[in-house]
Amino acid sequence: MSRPFKCRHIGCEPGINCFKPRGIPLAELQEVVLTVDEFEAIRLADLEGLYQEEAAKKMKISRQTFGNIISSAHGKIADAIINGKAIKIEGGFYTRTGMRTFICEECSHDWELGYGTGRPRKCPKCKSSTIHRAAPDKGSATAGDCCHGKKQRKRRSE
Ligand SMILES: [Zn+2]
Numbered sequence: 001m002s003r004p005f006k007c008r009h010i011g012c013e014p015g016i017n018c019f020k021p022r023g024i025p026l027a028e029l030q031e032v033v034l035t036v037d038e039f040e041a042i043r044l045a046d047l048e049g050l051y052q053e054e055a056a057k058k059m060k061i062s063r064q065t066f067g068n069i070i071s072s073a074h075g076k077i078a079d080a081i082i083n084g085k086a087i088k089i090e091g092g093f094y095t096r097t098g099m100r101t102f103i104c105e106e107c108s109h110d111w112e113l114g115y116g117t118g119r120p121r122k123c124p125k126c127k128s129s130t131i132h133r134a135a136p137d138k139g140s141a142t143a144g145d146c147c148h149g150k151k152q153r154k155r156r157s158e
Pocket of ligand 1: 104105106107108109123124125126127128
């Protein structure tokens with residue numbers, strides 16, 4: 001599921017796409033989703049210290065729009081830090097199609113879910129919560145969202 005989105009000029013893509021409080025399995029955390037344009041706005045304004053005018057120009061949007069994006073980004077980051085939520089960076093002009101595959105570590109059952117349906121908490125077969133996202137299909141470079149994409153710890157102590 002992809003919501004309508006106006007393409008914005010992004011100078012750099014986030015290298016890491018998920019942050020989470022340490023020691024808590026992602027499945028138990030609430031998540032805030034930072035879009036790539038929000039990420040870029042933070043980078044330009046807060047890291048590079050550009051004025052909103054300049055930053056807006058770089059992203060080829062109006063200063064007003066830039067202001068909205070950055071205040072939305074600040075709100076999400078504050079929410080995550082204060083309420084201990086994971087921050088996921090995705091969206092923006094990325095379009096993702098296809099299905100995500102999850103695998104149960106308990107019974108090896110695997111199943112597919114479309115995007116936008118949220119992350120499942122339990123294996124539909126054995127109800128175990130030790131599930132992980134299977135590696136994304138080759139070729140979809142941005143599909144490996146969140147910490148669960150590639151390197152999953154073998155087993156979590158619960
Ligand atoms: Zn299972």
